Amino acid sequence: MIVGLDRSFKPKWVYKMLQLAKPDLEYKKVEPQFLDLIEYSGSKSKINVLTVIRRYYLQIVKKDRKEYFGDNYLHNLSLNYSYNSLKPVLLFVLISECPIAQFLQSKINLLFIDQEFVESEVLHKHAKKIYGDRKVVTYAVGYYLTILSYFDILEKHKNSYSWKNRQLKVPDHILKEMLILYSHINDRYEIDVLRISDDVAFSLFDLSNLENVLMEYNGKEWAYQKRLNTKKVIITNKYKRT
Structure with missing residues (x-):
């Protein structure tokens, strides 16, 4: 059975790599920069880290026997949010993936x-x-x-x-992005709200503001439907993963 976690990594490395991972750019052109970002001395350790980051964070597509970056929602987020804002999202993605x-x-x-x-x-x-x-x-x-x-x-x-922190508090706009990513990762645009708090991917985050977020972005990023015994979100931000 493949374990899939070949080395530890720092979220700062992932953030900087995502910023460089422009869609349609050939992967080999930035691979040396990626390796330079990794603060380990051994080349094997650097390669192992890069393998992990490629597996869970980068969208790589093959074309004419070459590798290129595909469209990646995380790349867009890395350009729009600061490192500290996106840091909890990167943890959420790791546990999800x-x-x-x-x-x-x-x-x-x-x-x-x-x-x-x-x-x-x-x-x-x-x-x-x-x-x-x-x-x-x-x-x-x-x-x-x-x-x-x-x-x-x-x-x-x-x-x-x-x-140090059993749960991280994230602001509304970041929890919004996590919900959109949750939909993309699971390829499921209808989300059962009652199951979110039971999903291990959300377990390290304080979801006390979840209802506020669901209402705040209702009609913008999703349609929020509440009935007697059910609550569900229909994601309308259907950013396609490569």
């Missing part, structure tokens, strides 16, 4: 949400049951916890991790 990140976050939510520390050894045991007793699985657990520290969720100590 990366299966082992979803798995590990679900275990963290189940086992450690009320604890002071997140125990990596416990996560290793659970991950190995699903992904196998391999070094790459052990590494992936460490990479994910480190990534959470870069996103200000955990605080990394020498041999442990403690909570």
